[in-house]
Amino acid sequence: MSMFVPSEDSHQSEYIAPCDARREFISGFSGSAGTAVITSDKAALATDGRYFNQASKQLDSNWHLLKTGLEDVPTWQEWTAEQSEGHKTVGVDPTVITAPAEARKLTEKIKKKGGAQLIGVKANLVDLVWADERPPRPNEKVSVLGIEYAGKKFEEKIEDLRKELDKKNSAGLIVLTPTTATLYIDDSKLESDVVPYLGEQVLIRPYDAIFEDVEGFGRSLEVEAPVEGKPPTPKKKFWISTKASWALSLNLGGEEKVDEVRSPVGDAKAIKNSTELEGMRACHIRDGASLSEFFAWLEEELIVKQTKLDEVQAADRLEEIRAKKDRFVGLSFDTISSTGPNAAVIHYKPEKGNCSIIDPTAVYLCDSGAQYLDGTTDTTRTLHFGEPTAMEIKAYTLVLKGVIAIDRAVFPKGTSGFALDTLARQFLWREGLDYRHGTGHGVGSYLNVHEGPIGIGTRVQYSEVPLSVGNVISDEPGYYEDGNFGIRIENMIMAQEAKTNHKFGDKPWLGFEHVTMVPMCRKLIDGKLLTQEERTWLNEYHQEVFDKTKGFFVQDERTMRWLERETRPILVMEFVLS
Numbered sequence: 001m002s003m004f005v006p007s008e009d010s011h012q013s014e015y016i017a018p019c020d021a022r023r024e025f026i027s028g029f030s031g032s033a034g035t036a037v038i039t040s041d042k043a044a045l046a047t048d049g050r051y052f053n054q055a056s057k058q059l060d061s062n063w064h065l066l067k068t069g070l071e072d073v074p075t076w077q078e079w080t081a082e083q084s085e086g087h088k089t090v091g092v093d094p095t096v097i098t099a100p101a102e103a104r105k106l107t108e109k110i111k112k113k114g115g116a117q118l119i120g121v122k123a124n125l126v127d128l129v130w131a132d133e134r135p136p137r138p139n140e141k142v143s144v145l146g147i148e149y150a151g152k153k154f155e156e157k158i159e160d161l162r163k164e165l166d167k168k169n170s171a172g173l174i175v176l177t178p179t180t181a182t183l184y185i186d187d188s189k190l191e192s193d194v195v196p197y198l199g200e201q202v203l204i205r206p207y208d209a210i211f212e213d214v215e216g217f218g219r220s221l222e223v224e225a226p227v228e229g230k231p232p233t234p235k236k237k238f239w240i241s242t243k244a245s246w247a248l249s250l251n252l253g254g255e256e257k258v259d260e261v262r263s264p265v266g267d268a269k270a271i272k273n274s275t276e277l278e279g280m281r282a283c284h285i286r287d288g289a290s291l292s293e294f295f296a297w298l299e300e301e302l303i304v305k306q307t308k309l310d311e312v313q314a315a316d317r318l319e320e321i322r323a324k325k326d327r328f329v330g331l332s333f334d335t336i337s338s339t340g341p342n343a344a345v346i347h348y349k350p351e352k353g354n355c356s357i358i359d360p361t362a363v364y365l366c367d368s369g370a371q372y373l374d375g376t377t378d379t380t381r382t383l384h385f386g387e388p389t390a391m392e393i394k395a396y397t398l399v400l401k402g403v404i405a406i407d408r409a410v411f412p413k414g415t416s417g418f419a420l421d422t423l424a425r426q427f428l429w430r431e432g433l434d435y436r437h438g439t440g441h442g443v444g445s446y447l448n449v450h451e452g453p454i455g456i457g458t459r460v461q462y463s464e465v466p467l468s469v470g471n472v473i474s475d476e477p478g479y480y481e482d483g484n485f486g487i488r489i490e491n492m493i494m495a496q497e498a499k500t501n502h503k504f505g506d507k508p509w510l511g512f513e514h515v516t517m518v519p520m521c522r523k524l525i526d527g528k529l530l531t532q533e534e535r536t537w538l539n540e541y542h543q544e545v546f547d548k549t550k551g552f553f554v555q556d557e558r559t560m561r562w563l564e565r566e567t568r569p570i571l572v573m574e575f576v577l578s
Contacts, residue, residue, distance in 0.1 A: 001089045002039040004080055005126055006102075007032065010095040012243045014450050015333065018135040022096075022126040025134075029058045032347060035076040039083050046076035049436025050346035053482055069436070077106050084115025094120030094247040099260065103246040120250060143191040145446065149373050151275025155201060157268065164264050171221060171236035173264070174214060174248065184210045211251050218253035241266070262453055262465075269444065270454055271470035276445040277494060279374030280472055281515050284492060286325040287370055287377040288517030288545065289552035294318045295366075295383060296562035302360040302385050310357050311337040311350035315368070322370050332369035332376050332449040339364050343382070343486030346437055346478070361386035363485040369449055378449050378474055380490030383521045394431075395479040395487045396524035401427040402477035403489050404534050406439065406456065406512070410498045413508045417456035417473070418463035424456070424477040433479055438462075440474045443492060467510060471495040475514075487524075491516040517545045519566035527570050535570055542567035 005027075009020035014032065023029070027036045027045050031054050034047035046066035047055050055065050067073050074082070084090050090110055097103055107118045127134060147153060158181055165172060175182050182203045195204065205213065221234035234257055240249055241263040252258055272280070298314060301307040315335035322328055338348045340362035342355075350356070358364060364385065369378035382396060402424035409423055417440060422429075424439045438457025441450045453465045454473060467473070476490035491514050498511030519542055527535065546567040553560040 001091060002037060002080060002083045003091045003121075003125055004076065005036040005038070006092075006096055007034055008096050010245055010247075012098065012245075014448060017138050019137050022124070022130070025130055026126050027058075027063060028060065029055050029063075030349065031055060031058075037076055037080050037083070042083065044076070044079055046079070053345050054348070077109050080106065081109035081113040081115060084110045085113050087114060087116045089116045090118045091121040091125075092118065093122075093124040094250060095245045096124075097246050098243055099240070099246045099249040099255075099258075101242060103249075120246060139189060141191045142185065142189050142194055144193050144197045145373070149275070149279060149446065151273040154198075158201070160268065161264060165239070168239070168259075169236055170239045170259065171234070172217070173239045173241075174210075174217070174244075174252075182213070211247065214248055214251040215253075218251065218257050221253075221257060239264075266452055267465075269447065270442055270451065271468055272445055272472055272494075273470070276375070277470065277472075279372075279445065280376075280492070280494065283327065283370075283372040283375035284377055284379075284515040285517050285548050286327075286372070286552075287322065287379065289549040290318070290322045290325055290370075291366075291368075291379060291381065291518045292549060292563050292566075293553070293556065293559045294321050295381070296559040297321075298358075298364075299383075299385055299562065300558060302358060308357055311339060311342070311355040312352045314358060314366075315350065318366070318368060325370075325372075327373040329371040329373060329446075332371050332378060336365065336367035336380075338366075338486070340485060341483050344480040344482050344484060346480060346486070346488075363388070363392055363487070365486050365488060367488065367490065371446060373446060376444050376446055376449055377516075378443060378490065378492060379516050379518055380476055380478075380488045381518055381521065382487050382489060382524065384523050388524055391481075392485055392487070393524055393526050394529070395433070395481075395485075396489075396521065397526045397529045398427040398431065398433070399477050399479055399487050399489050400520060400525065400538075401530065401534060402439075403475055403491060404537050406475045406477075407491065407493060407514055408511075408533075408537060410500065410509055410511045411467075412505065413468075413510055414466045415510070416463050416466050417454055418458065418460075420456050420467075421458055421462075424475070428477070428479060435478045435480060437478065439477055440493075443472045443474060445472070467495050469495055469497055469508075469510065475512075489520065514541070517548050519545055519563065522566055522568070522570070525570065530570075539569045542569070 005023045007023050009016045023034060023036045029045055031047055031051035034045055037044045043062050044064040044066055045059060046068050048068045052067050059065055066076055066079060068075060080090055103118060110118055161176055162178060180203060181201060182205055184205050184207050186207050217238060223234050237257055237259045238252055239261050240258045242260050249258055301309055315337040318335060319331060334349055336348050337350050339356050339358045342348050343363050343365035363382060365382045367380040405423040409420055421439050425434060428434055438455055440456030442452055442454045443449055444451040453461060454467060454471050455462045472494050474490055475493050476488055478488035480486040493512040493514050495510050496513050498509045500509045546563060
């Protein structure tokens, strides 16, 4: 028998609690994406291009690294199926994998290879090994987000969802039926204002009661009149998200009682209302001011004072600066503070006692974000405090051209992020260069910093959902040389209707509005590689950054000087003369 251990928790969360970091515990690999497979005499870990470098360093000799996406390298599903040859069984905790995307597909591969079957193991075996050393479950409180930030009452959102259920003749969405709405949460996690706020509209049940309730839902479904020779089928089925756990599907009674759909809740979240969009604009101005203050401080510490700072100390200082801003709640993800070769590790995570001293003569990449009551931020800037190499300047400028291309894109309604991806990569491709990550991801409003279902990239799911007015998405091409340096620039953009001279097909045309307010690094820009339109965009962007953030620095001469320098217009003549 073999077991596989995915990265995910029972909710397919991107950022999991320490108690759910089972794959990291069993393998030692701490990257956010990867799957471990363990047999009686072998162990393999699969991860994507963002983490090849990191995984190679963290895995010991017991592990075989499967570099997903490279030619002739099997996927973890293929490798697992190979280990099942000879009628062997594969096991997994059914709460941490999805029914359609993983359980069904893996079962097919196992049987094709002559394996027995995939089984759900109720007791998670990693938890048994972890035993008393496993961290406790978090117990943070849930509170009410005011209508001044949410922009829409929860009763209206529930009613909108019920209309969708009615249109598709669905029995419900587990937590929501035509007559009930249920929140599965332990009482200890509720702030005092939650129960009165929800009132009689929402039933509150213990978190672990969901599996018992789901079994009841499955039994309660009315069935069609029996047909000879065929099993009874329900008149209505429950909707279940394609990202819901296999355990929920099994407890409902199996595939004949469920319709697997892209979550209508996720679709609704992805389209922000006017209040949420205004909140995004406002919080990015405050957040941009924080980043400018941090970069000005860091430059002075490294160059003027020649202070020795490590990557974690810099990240901590940035958090301190952000925390002083209005409506700050916390970080939206762990800050990627990376110097020199570490910047080439796409999702590098510096740890206290295990990080590098920032080298002022090397590239410094900072990918960070915050949660504010009125929105979520995610910004990446790459800087250089010394004299960058010709390749670093070239790479940065090509990446910048990609950022501008996405920002300036105009496209017909119905276009997906899959179709826009090449706009960002084209300048790198002409040089035979590329990057191993998506160009953009959806962003929540005081929610997940990485939010589906939309995005810009080559993932198949990005071709399935067109971009819509109200989507908030990142624009973040990059370039990385392992062991040398990494470049990434990330702005947040919001989809909106675009003004065009014509309306071919009599349909709306869309474009983007950028909300990130942080200067680009002038020292890394080769103006000769920019077109006149790109220079104009950059100068106008920098003027906007200056105008919207300068008010924060009336009493801060250091940051004001830095901001004035970095947002100074880029002129053609300064590059002709050089």
